[in-house]
Every structure is written in structure tokens, then in C-alpha cells.
Amino acid sequence: MSVSGGPEYAATIDLDEVAVPDEPIxxxxxxxxxxxxxxxxxxxxxxxxxxxxxxxxxxxxVVVEAMEDHYLNxxxxxxxxMHTLGAEATAAFESARARLAKFIGARRSEEVVFTxxxxxxxxxxxxxxxxxxxxGDEIVISVMExxxxxxxxxxxxERTGATLRWFDVTDEGRLDLEGASRQGLVNERTKIVxxxxxxxxxxxxxxxxxxxxxxHAVGAVLIVDASQAVPQLPVDVAALGADLVAFTGHKMxxxxxxGVLWGRxxxxxxxxxxxxxxxxxxxVRMSGSTFAPPPHRFEAGTPxxxxxxxxxxxxxxxxxxxxxxxxxxxQEITGYALQGLAAVPGLRVLGPxxxxxxxxxxxxxxxxxxxxxxxxxxxxxLLDARGIAVRGGHHCARPLHERFxxxxxxxxxxxxxTTKAEIDALVDALNYTRxxxx
Amino acid sequence: MKIDELYQEIILDHYKAKHHSGLRTPYDAEVYHVNPVxxxxxxxxxxLDKDVVSDVSYESAGCSISQASTSVMSDLVIGRTADEGFxxxxxxxxxxxxxxxxxxxxxxxxxxxxxxGVARFPARVKCALLxxxxxxDAAIRATSGTSRKPEVEVQ
Numbered sequence: 381m382s383v384s385g386g387p388e389y390a391a392t393i394d395l396d397e398v399a400v401p402d403e404p405i406x407x408x409x410x411x412x413x414x415x416x417x418x419x420x421x422x423x424x425x426x427x428x429x430x431x432x433x434x435x436x437x438x439x440x441x442v443v444v445e446a447m448e449d450h451y452l453n454x455x456x457x458x459x460x461x462m463h464t465l466g467a468e469a470t471a472a473f474e475s476a477r478a479r480l481a482k483f484i485g486a487r488r489s490e491e492v493v494f495t496x497x498x499x500x501x502x503x504x505x506x507x508x509x510x511x512x513x514x515x516g517d518e519i520v521i522s523v524m525e526x527x528x529x530x531x532x533x534x535x536x537x538e539r540t541g542a543t544l545r546w547f548d549v550t551d552e553g554r555l556d557l558e559g560a561s562r563q564g565l566v567n568e569r570t571k572i573v574x575x576x577x578x579x580x581x582x583x584x585x586x587x588x589x590x591x592x593x594x595x596h597a598v599g600a601v602l603i604v605d606a607s608q609a610v611p612q613l614p615v616d617v618a619a620l621g622a623d624l625v626a627f628t629g630h631k632m633x634x635x636x637x638x639g640v641l642w643g644r645x646x647x648x649x650x651x652x653x654x655x656x657x658x659x660x661x662x663x664v665r666m667s668g669s670t671f672a673p674p675p676h677r678f679e680a681g682t683p684x685x686x687x688x689x690x691x692x693x694x695x696x697x698x699x700x701x702x703x704x705x706x707x708x709x710x711q712e713i714t715g716y717a718l719q720g721l722a723a724v725p726g727l728r729v730l731g732p733x734x735x736x737x738x739x740x741x742x743x744x745x746x747x748x749x750x751x752x753x754x755x756x757x758x759x760x761x762l763l764d765a766r767g768i769a770v771r772g773g774h775h776c777a778r779p780l781h782e783r784f785x786x787x788x789x790x791x792x793x794x795x796x797x798t799t800k801a802e803i804d805a806l807v808d809a810l811n812y813t814r815x816x817x818x
Numbered sequence: 819m820k821i822d823e824l825y826q827e828i829i830l831d832h833y834k835a836k837h838h839s840g841l842r843t844p845y846d847a848e849v850y851h852v853n854p855v856x857x858x859x860x861x862x863x864x865x866l867d868k869d870v871v872s873d874v875s876y877e878s879a880g881c882s883i884s885q886a887s888t889s890v891m892s893d894l895v896i897g898r899t900a901d902e903g904f905x906x907x908x909x910x911x912x913x914x915x916x917x918x919x920x921x922x923x924x925x926x927x928x929x930x931x932x933x934x935g936v937a938r939f940p941a942r943v944k945c946a947l948l949x950x951x952x953x954x955d956a957a958i959r960a961t962s963g964t965s966r967k968p969e970v971e972v973q
Contacts, residue, residue, distance in 0.1 A: 761939070781857075
């Protein structure tokens, strides 16, 4: 190991060497569906209709096969095994990092940190940025955050004495930027602003460029939880204006057990370590240690190697389809669903009902003919009896539900394999549910 | 399994017209239980006349299974001793944890036998148990003469 060289190995794959398809292939939903064996499942008489992709997406065969091939033919630990398999595993892991970097428009591979999931990525932000926070400093989030972009900041505020504040939303489910401006929400005391790119409940797409301007004007760091955005929108982190961007693998046709934190390299390099352990060090002496540069500084212990391999293939799969086309399909299906749901009596959609700046998650409440609410668990149970998978509950966004004066909601969410016929079946099943609880 | 086997008529009837619903005074203990998975909640009061449960009153929000189960539970325990209530709780719990293989005693559990199908839907077992757990907790507090103060119990 070279002491002056720092890390045990570098993530030095040149992004120009990462191939990207010239022309996206034509977007054919039926063809795409044939890549996902799980979509052939039936429950009794009913085919699976999977409308829970905002929770976790399904996986195409290529992703699972790539992980299988890695485990069966190339498995070894990365960065420390001085043998051929170790070199193969390391190359596969770092190649996945480079492909992810390319996929999100990062300037260099070293800006991509692999984590366990988006929650860990956001906790990493809270711990490392939080090291300098003191009483009187302010952290700003929004009321529409998933608990993963809310609880880490609550904990940080408790640890440091900093104050947690948040953007409210309008009744339509948009970030209330005017109200925030009036009350001076983001000000000279603000050190951190952290918001979702796309709401997992409302589907709202937040104006990240504008938020970056607001945060940077007062010298605050902007963190973006892009867990719902990266799977369904073309994301270019270099143009986004954010300083740190977190997302997860399993919502973008990749495996569970891996998430990503992208950060501007000049910011990452200033941050202290998060977890301590193997692989994140430079020199360890009993009297103290020095640490590897990013990204390895933040990747203590054996990383999710096979998962990274799978995620790299997932990014390639989406690139081949073209994220512009994935986004266009999401828009078309979501617009069609909003129309269909509007025709179900007693159904109320939370969040924007027009497609401007709106993603593919539609949460709603329902009531029976006599006006009494039908609980999302009952809705979900009746839909499940017809093979339709949706999510019911607070979707890890309890404060948002409280904001709208409700306890929980039912959420249908769509992805690149969702068809209009599946939306029709959802609408039918919701009408059936309403009759059942009449 | 057909959906009608889960949502028996008895369950839907109790859901639409909950027995003993509403909070009443006086009471000997009050508890507040929530199911963090779905946010279902119940605030439940118990009133004892010596050993006998003279009233169970509650305010609750949640799915049809949790609402109906709380209604059925209140029918069963009111007028019985706390110990008899605990025994019924244990019998109902055994049915719920029986994966659909424990046959409930209709003479003892009455309308609560309608929930036997719930045991085959693991995600819904907690819904059926919410009111029963709140009753047990409240009865223990009341019989031990402890707190009147509601404390949140997360299931």
C-alpha cells in the first residue's frame, strides 16, 4: 500500500470510456414487460397488476442474471484481494460506479458513493455536514418529506441544538415557496436545505433549480432526496444545482441493498468520515488514522458488490430505453390514471391533478356511498383479492398526511411496464370496493 | 381464499354500527394504542365495579377489521370479570396466531369467531388485536389501581 497515494485503490474509470447508446430503442411496453418474469404471475383467476413501483420496482431478467453471474463466476472481495478474481470483482464494482456516474450526469466517478439505501445516504449527509452545526443554526426541510429525509434531520437538530424548520405545501400539494419567502424560512442562519425532488405521496416535482438558488444565496448546502426522481426522470446532477443527491437502487429496476449518494467532489472531499472501518482508511495507527479520499472514505467495510453490479446493469437498461421515453410513458400513464380516478365517486386525489411538474405516484382517499371513509387497508385488501398491488398507509410521510387532515391514504404508482389496461382494471376494482362497503 | 371469508357479514355489521363506541365518564383507566404500520389508533377507557367490567368506551380510527374487532370485544367483556376478560383475550389471541388452524369456540367467543379468517392474512392480525390489546392494558392498569394517565402503547 502506498502511504502517500492515499486510498488502497482509486475509482479512476474515465467516464469517456463508458459506452452509452446513441439512439434509444423504440418504447414498446409489451416488449418491456417480457423482460420482467414476475409480471406473468397470476393469483387464481387474476393476473398480477403491480401498481406499487414507488415502493419498490420489479427487476428485469438482465439485472438478476448479472448478479447471478457475478456470484457464480467472479465473486471475491473488492480492493484488497491480490488475485485474479479480486481484480475482476474490483473492476466490476468500479465499472458500476462509473456507469451510475454517467447515468446521472456526474462529472467524475469519484462523486458517486455507494451506500446501503437512500436512508443511509441521507444519514451520511446529516452526520458529516452536521459535524459543524451549532445551536442557532437552522436546517430546512419540507412537510412532504419521506421519513428518511425527515428523521435524520430531527436527530441532527437534537444532537447539535440546531433548529429544524420546514416548507409547507399548498392545498394543491405544491411547495409553498411564497409563504416560505414571506416568513423568511431560508435565511442567514440556514446551513442545510434538504428536500425531495419528487414527492412519494403527492407526485409533486419540486423546482430544484429554484431551491438551489434560494439555498446558495444564503450559503446553505442543498441536499436532494431523488429516490422517486432518478427512476422516472432524466436527472443531470451537474445541471440540477444541488450539492448532494441521494437515491436508491431498488426503485430503478435495480436490486435492494444498495443506494447512491452523489456529491460535488469539492464538497465531498471536505466532509469527515461517516462510518469507520475497513476500506475507508489511509493509514491506521493505534494513535490515530487518516482517511481515504472520496468516494471510499464513505464506504466502510465490504460494500454491496453484487448489488452494485446489478445496479450498473439497471442503469444501462434504463439508458437503452432512454430516460426521456421512460418519463414520457410515466406522464402518459399517470395522466390516464388521473382521468380514470376522477370518475370514481367518493375518490379524492392528494396532490396535483394536472400533469404539470407531476410524477407517477397517485395517492387518494375514498369514501363509501353513505359518505363514510373506506380505510386504505380495506381498499388494499379488496384490490389484492383481484391481483392488484397498491400501498395503503402513511407511506412513510405521516406529517404530510397530518397536513391534509387525514390518517392514511391508498397509493397507486406506475412505471415503465404499466399499461393502460392495468389502469382500467384499477378503476374497475375501486368501483367494486366502493360497492362492497356501501 | 375468497375475500368474503375475510370480510364476514358480522364484521361488516359491527364496522357500520360500532357497539359501545364513544368515550364515557367516569372511568378507572384510559389507554391509547396505535399500530405504527397503518396508523390505526384507539383511545379506550375501562370502568370497573369491584371485579366486574361495568363499561368499556372508546374512540378509534382505522380499518374495518380493527373497528369491528373492538366493537365485538366490548360486547364480550362488558359484564364479565376482568379475569374472564383476560381469558377471552388469550383465546382470541390464540386464534389470531393460529395461522387459520385454530378453531375458535363459538360458545365462548360469540361474534369474534367471524375473525377466524383474519388469521390467514398475517398483515391484518394486528388490526384485529388492536382493541383487545388496549382492553387488556386498561384492565391491568385499572385492577392494579395505577395510572389514570393515558400512555401511548405502540403495538
